Amino acid sequence: xxxxxxxxxxxxxxxxxxxxxxxxxxxxxxxxxxxxxxxxxxxxxxxxxxxxxxxxxxxxxxxxxxxxxxxxxxxxxxxxxxxxxxxxxxxxxxxxxxxxxxxxxxxxxxxxxxxxxxxxxxxxxxxxxxxxxxxxxxxxxxxxxxxxxxxxxxxxxxxxxxxxxxxxxxxxxxxxxxxxxxxxxxxxxxxxxxxxxxxxxxxxxxxxxxxxxxxxxxxxxxxxxxxxxxxxxxxxxxxxxxxxxxxxxxxxxxxxxxxxxxxxxxxxxxxxxxxxxxxxxxxxxxxxxxxxxxxxxxxxxxxxxxxxxxxxxxxxxxxx
Amino acid sequence: xxxxxxxxxxxxxxxxxxxxxxxxxxxxxxxxxxxxxxxxxxxxxxxxxxxxxxxxxxxxxxxxxxxxxxxxxxxxxxxxxxxxxxxxxxxxxxxxxxxxxxxxxxxxxxxxxxxxxxxxxxxxxxxxxxxxxxxxxxxxxxxxxxxxxxxxxxxxxxxxxxxxxxxxxxxxxxxxxxxxxxxxxxxxxxxxxxxxxxxxxxxxxxxxxxxxxxxxxxxxxxxxxxxxxxxxxxxxxxxxxxxxxxxxxxxxx
Amino acid sequence: xxxxxxxxxxxxxxxxxxxxxxxxxxxxxxxxxxxxxxxxxxxxxxxxxxxxxxxxxxxxxxxxxxxxxxxxxxxxxxxxxxxxxxxxxxxxxxxxxxxxxxxxxxxxxxxxxxxxxxxxxxxxxxxxxxxxxxxxxxxxxxxxxxxxxxxxxxxxxxxxxxxxxxxxxxxxxxxxxxxxxxxxxxxxxxxxxxxxxxxxxxxxxxxxxxxxxxxxxxxxxxxxxxxxxxxxxxxxxxxxxxxxxxxxxxxxxxxxxxxxxxxxxxxxxxxxxxxxxxxxxxxxxxxxxxxxxxxxxxxxxxxxxxxxxxxxxxxxxxxxxxxxxxxxxxxxxxxxxxxxxxxxxxxxxxxxxxxxxxxxxxxxxxxxxxxxxxxxxxxxxxxxxxx
Numbered sequence: 001x002x003x004x005x006x007x008x009x010x011x012x013x014x015x016x017x018x019x020x021x022x023x024x025x026x027x028x029x030x031x032x033x034x035x036x037x038x039x040x041x042x043x044x045x046x047x048x049x050x051x052x053x054x055x056x057x058x059x060x061x062x063x064x065x066x067x068x069x070x071x072x073x074x075x076x077x078x079x080x081x082x083x084x085x086x087x088x089x090x091x092x093x094x095x096x097x098x099x100x101x102x103x104x105x106x107x108x109x110x111x112x113x114x115x116x117x118x119x120x121x122x123x124x125x126x127x128x129x130x131x132x133x134x135x136x137x138x139x140x141x142x143x144x145x146x147x148x149x150x151x152x153x154x155x156x157x158x159x160x161x162x163x164x165x166x167x168x169x170x171x172x173x174x175x176x177x178x179x180x181x182x183x184x185x186x187x188x189x190x191x192x193x194x195x196x197x198x199x200x201x202x203x204x205x206x207x208x209x210x211x212x213x214x215x216x217x218x219x220x221x222x223x224x225x226x227x228x229x230x231x232x233x234x235x236x237x238x239x240x241x242x243x244x245x246x247x248x249x250x251x252x253x254x255x256x257x258x259x260x261x262x263x264x265x266x267x268x269x270x271x272x273x274x275x276x277x278x279x280x281x282x283x284x285x286x287x288x289x290x291x292x293x294x295x296x297x298x299x300x301x302x303x304x305x306x307x308x309x310x311x312x313x314x315x316x317x318x319x320x
Numbered sequence: 321x322x323x324x325x326x327x328x329x330x331x332x333x334x335x336x337x338x339x340x341x342x343x344x345x346x347x348x349x350x351x352x353x354x355x356x357x358x359x360x361x362x363x364x365x366x367x368x369x370x371x372x373x374x375x376x377x378x379x380x381x382x383x384x385x386x387x388x389x390x391x392x393x394x395x396x397x398x399x400x401x402x403x404x405x406x407x408x409x410x411x412x413x414x415x416x417x418x419x420x421x422x423x424x425x426x427x428x429x430x431x432x433x434x435x436x437x438x439x440x441x442x443x444x445x446x447x448x449x450x451x452x453x454x455x456x457x458x459x460x461x462x463x464x465x466x467x468x469x470x471x472x473x474x475x476x477x478x479x480x481x482x483x484x485x486x487x488x489x490x491x492x493x494x495x496x497x498x499x500x501x502x503x504x505x506x507x508x509x510x511x512x513x514x515x516x517x518x519x520x521x522x523x524x525x526x527x528x529x530x531x532x533x534x535x536x537x538x539x540x541x542x543x544x545x546x547x548x549x550x551x552x553x554x555x556x557x558x559x560x561x562x563x564x565x566x567x568x569x570x571x572x573x
Numbered sequence: 574x575x576x577x578x579x580x581x582x583x584x585x586x587x588x589x590x591x592x593x594x595x596x597x598x599x600x601x602x603x604x605x606x607x608x609x610x611x612x613x614x615x616x617x618x619x620x621x622x623x624x625x626x627x628x629x630x631x632x633x634x635x636x637x638x639x640x641x642x643x644x645x646x647x648x649x650x651x652x653x654x655x656x657x658x659x660x661x662x663x664x665x666x667x668x669x670x671x672x673x674x675x676x677x678x679x680x681x682x683x684x685x686x687x688x689x690x691x692x693x694x695x696x697x698x699x700x701x702x703x704x705x706x707x708x709x710x711x712x713x714x715x716x717x718x719x720x721x722x723x724x725x726x727x728x729x730x731x732x733x734x735x736x737x738x739x740x741x742x743x744x745x746x747x748x749x750x751x752x753x754x755x756x757x758x759x760x761x762x763x764x765x766x767x768x769x770x771x772x773x774x775x776x777x778x779x780x781x782x783x784x785x786x787x788x789x790x791x792x793x794x795x796x797x798x799x800x801x802x803x804x805x806x807x808x809x810x811x812x813x814x815x816x817x818x819x820x821x822x823x824x825x826x827x828x829x830x831x832x833x834x835x836x837x838x839x840x841x842x843x844x845x846x847x848x849x850x851x852x853x854x855x856x857x858x859x860x861x862x863x864x865x866x867x868x869x870x871x872x873x874x875x876x877x878x879x880x881x882x883x884x885x886x887x888x889x890x891x892x893x894x895x896x897x898x899x900x901x902x903x904x905x906x907x908x909x910x911x912x913x914x915x916x917x918x919x920x921x922x923x924x925x926x927x928x929x930x931x932x933x934x935x936x937x938x939x940x941x942x943x944x945x946x947x948x949x950x951x952x953x954x955x956x957x958x959x960x
Contacts (some may be wrong), residue, residue: 014626028455032645032646033645033646035637035638035643036638036642037639039634042465054382058381058382058384060381060385062326090725107425107559107562107563108559108562108563110563111562111563113381113421114324114385115517115562117326117385118324118513118517118558119558119559119562119563120512121509121510121513122510122513122555122556122558122559123559125551125552125555126552126555126556129549129551129552129760132728132760133546133549133728139728139733140728140729140733141682141684141730142659142730144662144666144684144688145666146688150667150670161393186380188904210669211509215335221634223635224637225634225637226637226663226666227636227637227659227662227663227666228631228633229633229659231586231636231659231729232632232659234635235632236506237632240389240393243389260772278401279397279584279630280393280396280397281394281397281398281401283393283397284390284392284395284397285390285392286390286394287387287389288372288391288394289389290386291376291383291386291387291390292372292387293378295383301556317322335809370891386903395691399745402908403583405586405588405589405590406589406787407586407787407788407817408793408817408821409791409817409820409821409822409827410821411819411821411823411824412799412822413799413824413825414799414800415957416800416801418801420956423771424798424801424803425767425796426799427795427799428767482644496705496796497764497792498764498788498791498795499787499788499792500788503786504762504764506586507762512850520783538768542768542769542772542795543768543772546758547725547757547758547759547760547766547769548728548757548758548759548760549760550763550768551760551763
């Protein structure tokens with residue numbers, strides 16, 4: 001099902017991806033609001049990395065922001081202490097979050113369904129309190145980077161590379177045997193186990209990749225923003241946004257989170273400037289509306305259009 | 321019904337606002353406002369069940385989680401939109417009860433009494449009435465309960481309504497104890513999960529015990545730990561309990 | 574047209590203060606434009622001001638994006654910081670990297686001025702100054718015994734900074750006058766502080782110094798009353814400055830102290846002529862007329878920030894940030910908000926804090942005595958006689 005996420009043939013998809021990449025790579029030449037593109041790409045990575053775990057395995061991680069915050073802190077510590085170049089910082093942040101994912105998976109992935117979701121909320125809260133009271137990471141004050149790290153072009157291209165890497169990884173995961181196994185877990189974990197699929201192994205793998213990219217996104221954000229403190233690093237609104245973007249675009253599909261991130265970031269920006277507070281109301285309505293009316297998100301509609309045009313549609317229940 | 325309601329705490333906030341406005345606009349004592357918040361909560365719960373929850377009860381677990389998460393966001397942000405993030409409080413205070421060398425804050429005594437009454441009433445309801453027995457039957461085995469002629473939809477409606485009416489009535493008690501904002505709901509959701517997991521799913525007396533245990537643990541911990549860390553204790557306890565007993569301390573699959 | 578860019582926390586944690594600050598600035602801009610704008614001598618004419626405002630949702634990440642947009646897209650002449658220290662800290666590196674003056678009206682953390690920024694100037698007293706007048710006032714009581722002080726404060730950078738500075742000040746300036754018997758921070762989202770306050774009551778503390786934000790400050794007072802603990806004085810940051818404090822707590826609010834940057838009944842007359850031709854009372858009346866609510870100090874310091882920028886533009890005759898920043902080093906004057914004078918780092922050293930106390934439902938200024946509207950009521954009356 002997943003390889004038909006985009007309407008049209010494989011050539012069409014490759015062409016579209018290459019065009020998008022070329023446009024983004026040359027953006028600094030003709031587009032001056034690079035920070036806007038930077039943050040859209042940042043959200044794409046956050047949403048897609050959320051999707052890599054939750055979309056593929058069906059386990060809801062409300063604490064996705066923990067990886068983002070962790071990555072932000074590792075990046076901030078390395079850069080503020082001038083211990084590593086920002087590039088190494090971003091990479092190290094990703095690895096640290098991947099390691100955290102591995103550590104968290106050992107206990108929490110034994111939990112099923114709602115219990116996992118609730119534990120993920122608890123992990124989020126506990127991590128916040130730990131960082132808020134940990135003098136080595138600046139406690140509640142957080143960490144501020146010196147002005148030398150103001151490098152818009154380098155930030156943008158690193159962000160673009162990480163986003164491309166994240167999407168490529170998601171593509172590979174979805175189209176390999178791993179992806180098939182994960183899909184089986186999502187639909188019927190007990191059956192999957194009984195036919196010899198090592199469910200814990202695949203769930204852990206998905207969580208590690210999810211953590212890796214969210215961590216890099218966190219470090220990139222701190223490189224750009226130059227300040228990190230516990231309330232902004234572990235803000236549950238970030239998870240909320242990633243969830244809304246993924247749901248709106250279409251959970252479990254490759255292009256869904258990308259689509260959702262672009263639309264929601266732009267809509268959110270517009271709402272913020274014009275109707276303060278309405279932003280969150282809209283996110284709530286989107287999540288409820290998507291669950292009720294289009295559980296497969298915007299990608300579900302793309303499929304339906306394709307079905308009308310005579311192609312084959314997706315047969316299973318989408319992301320659910 | 322197996323719906324983990326992420327929006328539970330936000331219904332507590334709704335109850336707090338209802339009691340606050342009843343007090344500010346017509347001087348109703350928050351204790352008396354229970355008479356409003358209990359039926360009001362039931363109506364809210366029933367309405368949410370009919371319009372939203374009912375439609376995801378049979379979906380994969382992912383969907384009710386997302387749904388109630390969206391509902392939580394919607395409630396808290398609507399309250400923000402309507403009432404701004406300003407903190408609110410009811411200027412009402414009670415003299416502490418002083419006896420046997422123990423000082424018990426008056427507001428706490430009232431809220432605790434209400435908690436005991438509510439837990440006992442709920443237990444009696446579940447044990448003694450036909451409806452209560454039906455709810456337990458559906459909880460234990462939805463399919464066979466249906467075979468026996470129980471309408472799981474009606475049971476879901478009533479149990480969700482009761483759950484929410486307890487949440488909103490807790491809001492009336494909260495205003496006796498503290499000031500509040502539209503955003504406090506999330507903390508109560510987490511607390512209620514911790515307590516339910518400690519006390520066992522589906523057991524009102526277990527929830528009472530779980531609540532007391534959590535309170536005692538937090539207070540004892542505050543003797544050694546900085547106050548800034550104590551809110552995390554509950555979640556650490558939650559994660560540990562879930563790891564040791566994935567289905568809760570007293571619950572079973 | 575003089576364009577002044579800023580983001581404000583209009584939603585999220587700091588929304589209320591952000592809105593107050595924005596209202597203050599908008600009132601200033603309105604007054605400036607009604608009087609024909611600001612005279613810029615290098616251009617030989619008066620120019621109106623235009624505020625470009627975005628909502629940052631109390632989120633430092635958004636602050637960083639928005640300030641980059643203000644500088645690179647909107648090409649603003651000057652920047653005004655968002656309300657609150659963490660947001661100001663997020664805006665500062667961008668302003669500094671682009672050499673645009675950034676005036677801080679609601680970022681009090683001293684850390685803002687410890688980063689060697691050249692373009693960041695504070696109009697308000699920094700965090701380290703907040704509890705100083707309260708301590709001076711308590712010393713002035715001349716009690717024969719040292720006062721037992723419990724410090725209990727929010728776990729946020731601002732409150733921690735305030736209380737650490739307060740502890741240092743008590744120990745170095747008044748050795749032997751104060752015993753610090755309890756010193757802990759708390760999570761501001763907690764819903765109950767009874768456990769800690771019971772411990773504080775057991776230490777026989779005469780005075781509680783602390784607080785953090787709004788909700789926690791009110792809950793602390795409710796908890797203190799609920800356990801029947803009767804400290805002689807309680808001084809809390811932020812919460813008691815707001816009129817809600819009495820509305821929400823009733824008589825429990827009485828006797829509570831708070832440091833304040835400014836009060837509507839303050840009168841700095843006699844120091845020097847007002848700049849901007851507006852007194853505290855006139856400001857409060859205008860503000861109430863326009864926005865239908867009482868201004869608090871967030872509104873006043875934001876308005877005063879506009880006045881400071883106005884004066885520096887007029888005195889330097891320039892719209893160049895580097896020139897105006899240079900000019901601010903030599904400014905030394907009073908507005909209705911108080912004294913303005915900065916150290917070379919840009920930190921405010923002229924402005925001083927006052928102490929307020931709730932007395933019978935009214936917020937009175939009680940220190941320094943030169944501007945006081947009432948006497949310090951000490952010790953607080955027992956709870957039994959109050960309800």
